[in-house]
Amino acid sequence: MAVLKVKFTKTRRDKLAQILWILNWISVVTGVILFSLGLFLKVELKKREELMAEKDIQYVPNMLIAVGLIACAINFLGGKICYDCVDSTKFLRWKLIMLPYIVCTFFFTLCVLVGALMCYSMHWELEEALDLGLMQAMRFYKDTDMPGRCFLKHTVDTLQIQFQCCGNSGYKDWFQIQWISNRYLDMSKKEVVDRLRSNVEGKYLMDGVPFSCCNINSPRPCIQQQITNNSAHFNYEHQTEDQNLWMKGCRQALLEYYTHIMQSIGLTVLITWLFELSVLTGVRYLQTSLENVLRQGDPDSESDGWLLENSLMETARIIKSLGKSNQINTANNGDPNIDVPSTSKAHYGPDNVPPKEKMETS
Amino acid sequence: MALLKMKFSQQRRVRLAQGLWLLSWLAVMCGALIFCLGVYLKIELLRRDEVMENTEIHVVPNLLMMVGLASIGANWVASRVCQDSLDASRFPRWRILLLGWYAVAVLLCCLLLAVVVLSYALQGRLEESLKVGLRNGIRFYKDTDVPGRCFQKETIDRLQMEFRCCGNNNFKDWFEVQWVSNRYLDFTSQEVKDRIRSNVDGRYLLDGVPFSCCNPASPRPCLQNQLTDSRAHYNYEYQSEELNLYSRGCRQALTDYYMGLMNSTGPGVLSVILIQMAVVMRYLQTAVEGAMALESPEGESEGYILEKDVKATYADVKAKALDLLKFAQVDPASEAAGAEEGEKADKATEKVATTAA
Numbered sequence: 001m002a003v004l005k006v007k008f009t010k011t012r013r014d015k016l017a018q019i020l021w022i023l024n025w026i027s028v029v030t031g032v033i034l035f036s037l038g039l040f041l042k043v044e045l046k047k048r049e050e051l052m053a054e055k056d057i058q059y060v061p062n063m064l065i066a067v068g069l070i071a072c073a074i075n076f077l078g079g080k081i082c083y084d085c086v087d088s089t090k091f092l093r094w095k096l097i098m099l100p101y102i103v104c105t106f107f108f109t110l111c112v113l114v115g116a117l118m119c120y121s122m123h124w125e126l127e128e129a130l131d132l133g134l135m136q137a138m139r140f141y142k143d144t145d146m147p148g149r150c151f152l153k154h155t156v157d158t159l160q161i162q163f164q165c166c167g168n169s170g171y172k173d174w175f176q177i178q179w180i181s182n183r184y185l186d187m188s189k190k191e192v193v194d195r196l197r198s199n200v201e202g203k204y205l206m207d208g209v210p211f212s213c214c215n216i217n218s219p220r221p222c223i224q225q226q227i228t229n230n231s232a233h234f235n236y237e238h239q240t241e242d243q244n245l246w247m248k249g250c251r252q253a254l255l256e257y258y259t260h261i262m263q264s265i266g267l268t269v270l271i272t273w274l275f276e277l278s279v280l281t282g283v284r285y286l287q288t289s290l291e292n293v294l295r296q297g298d299p300d301s302e303s304d305g306w307l308l309e310n311s312l313m314e315t316a317r318i319i320k321s322l323g324k325s326n327q328i329n330t331a332n333n334g335d336p337n338i339d340v341p342s343t344s345k346a347h348y349g350p351d352n353v354p355p356k357e358k359m360e361t362s
Numbered sequence: 363m364a365l366l367k368m369k370f371s372q373q374r375r376v377r378l379a380q381g382l383w384l385l386s387w388l389a390v391m392c393g394a395l396i397f398c399l400g401v402y403l404k405i406e407l408l409r410r411d412e413v414m415e416n417t418e419i420h421v422v423p424n425l426l427m428m429v430g431l432a433s434i435g436a437n438w439v440a441s442r443v444c445q446d447s448l449d450a451s452r453f454p455r456w457r458i459l460l461l462g463w464y465a466v467a468v469l470l471c472c473l474l475l476a477v478v479v480l481s482y483a484l485q486g487r488l489e490e491s492l493k494v495g496l497r498n499g500i501r502f503y504k505d506t507d508v509p510g511r512c513f514q515k516e517t518i519d520r521l522q523m524e525f526r527c528c529g530n531n532n533f534k535d536w537f538e539v540q541w542v543s544n545r546y547l548d549f550t551s552q553e554v555k556d557r558i559r560s561n562v563d564g565r566y567l568l569d570g571v572p573f574s575c576c577n578p579a580s581p582r583p584c585l586q587n588q589l590t591d592s593r594a595h596y597n598y599e600y601q602s603e604e605l606n607l608y609s610r611g612c613r614q615a616l617t618d619y620y621m622g623l624m625n626s627t628g629p630g631v632l633s634v635i636l637i638q639m640a641v642v643m644r645y646l647q648t649a650v651e652g653a654m655a656l657e658s659p660e661g662e663s664e665g666y667i668l669e670k671d672v673k674a675t676y677a678d679v680k681a682k683a684l685d686l687l688k689f690a691q692v693d694p695a696s697e698a699a700g701a702e703e704g705e706k707a708d709k710a711t712e713k714v715a716t717t718a719a
Binding site: 216 | 506507515516519541542545546551572576578581582586595596
């Protein structure tokens with residue numbers, strides 16, 4: 001009882017082979033697209049490497065790149081096979097390879113699906129990485145004289161300007177770190193010394209933010225210092241003022257940006273997966289119908305094509321028994337010659353036949 | 363004595379036609395690129411419309427777009443001519459059009475040259491227009507509550523951050539303008555009152571700049587206020603500090619940007635291709651016409667640029683032009699002579715009639 005049996009005339013087989021040839025070449029193009037999407041994602045993640053902590057998120061673009069390359073190779077081979085399948089003599093060349101090829105491609109499509117799902121699951125790891133990375137970057141904002149960290153100020157400033165965000169979760173994050181280096185603090189002034197003494201760790205904390213947090217759309221010139229002090233500025237109320245600085249946190253802004261990219265890429269990979277699956281189905285039908293033609297002997301006759309020769313249960317049993325026949329029976333210490341019941345058809349009579357009496361000698 | 367005569371066998375004629383066909387498609391691509399360049403330049407100029415006072419500079423992108431479209435059309439026609447040139451039955455209908463095509467090609471070359479010249483000549487006008495526009499922008503920076511000017515602050519801030527510039531010529535332009543609105547000034551404070559009294563127009567001027575002038579590449583947090591006072595900030599020297607703010611003026615930045623866009627090599631390349639095409643087309647035309655006049659169309663024919671040499675051609679053209687002019691005038695002397703002859707003929711027929719009768 002074959003699964004999804006379809007009859008194929010000669011012309012239908014030829015048409016199927018031609019269509020599959022074209023579809024395989026289209027799949028090569030989609031493989032290239034997957035590869036370039038993976039490359040794009042890798043470049044985007046590398047650009048903001050300084051703002052992400054050391055989490056292993058590079059596996060997603062690496063997977064996409066690998067899948068794209070393998071898709072190109074597999075579909076190129078598939079195209080060649082389908083091109084040759086129009087001629088049943090050429091099919092003999094590929095006959096033995098086709099079944100392993102189909103099995104490999106089936107597992108490969110599973111990899112594509114896994115790749116698509118990974119795109120959506122990267123979200124949580126990315127959020128953690130960004131949280132830690134931004135916290136570190138803001139902490140080292142003032143260290144422009146230390147090699148290895150001297151560009152963090154520029155990176156954070158351009159990030160806040162470009163993504164229109166301020167701080168990690170909000171602008172108040174800047175109140176909890178010292179973002180002005182000691183090089184620019186006049187230690188002889190009383191006010192500076194008071195501030196340094198007023199907290200346990202001796203940090204110069206202030207309720208001010210860097211200039212890159214300033215909102216362009218504000219109607220009034222930017223208020224960066226003494227943000228929580230309403231009396232320090234004329235006509236200013238800290239609680240109701242929401243246009244002065246960027247209100248969004250940079251973690252959320254970056255996450256939204258990357259999620260948008262990942263969702264588009266994930267959708268493309270899913271569509272590619274469906275396409276590959278349909279091409280695989282076509283190749284399976286082509287293989288089974290051509291094999292049946294060879295079995296029947298007449299290359300121009302009709303033949304059946306199917307997905308599986310027997311039903312799913314039977315196929316599972318066959319695979320299991322294939323696995324079993326490879327196992328050795330360990331009851332007899334591995335020696336297959338002991339206690340094997342005779343199953344041969346030739347029956348040589350019972351075993352306990354007394355020997356013939358010797359003929360009486362004279 | 364033809365000018366630059368060359369012999370063309372059938373094979374060479376075919377090669378000539380094919381080469382010209384390829385060249386014409388290349389010219390179509392170039393024309394499309396020129397059109398796109400014109401569109402891009404126009405969009406960029408329109409984006410910064412608010413800081414420009416007049417639109418004189420727009421003539422450059424308009425010309426580029428027109429020339430691009432015209433060259434696409436003309437070169438498509440040239441490719442059709444090439445396709446038909448080897449077919450003796452279809453070529454004659456293009457013959458008349460070819461003279462017009464040469465004229466169009468020459469016109470396009472002249473226009474492209476004009477574009478290049480204009481882009482250099484209008485640089486001064488562009489700078490003037492930017493100077494006035496930026497000055498107004500900086501002056502109305504504070505008027506975020508006046509309709510029609512409320513977006514100036516955002517425009518100037520965005521411009522300064524995007525082009526990494528500050529002020530018109532440099533950051534000191536901000537010291538001469540009141541860029542903090544009176545709505546945000548506490549008039550009860552002594553400091554504010556002193557400042558306003560200290561200048562003739564009653565404006566609140568300070569030696570500070572808006573936040574959009576700040577340079578993110580500076581190693582220290584941005585200093586925006588009391589810039590000229592070296593003692594107001596620790597470890598700060600006004601004269602030697604150059605990383606704190608953007609040092610370039612926005613007029614210079616914008617001018618450099620637009621000059622860079624306009625001085626691309628596109629128009630030059632296209633005009634060279636057009637001139638080459640005109641020469642090759644002339645050879646193809648004369649060679650094919652020569653071949654059609656032969657008894658055996660597969661044989662050799664001659665191709666040239668001009669049938670006679672330059673002097674003779676000039677004399678020919680002059681004579682033709684004068685003929686055309688003369689044809690329009692009525693010649694009185696020849697009319698009188700013609701009338702006399704007509705009378706003589708009448709008299710002769712009368713005589714014959716009377717003698718016969």
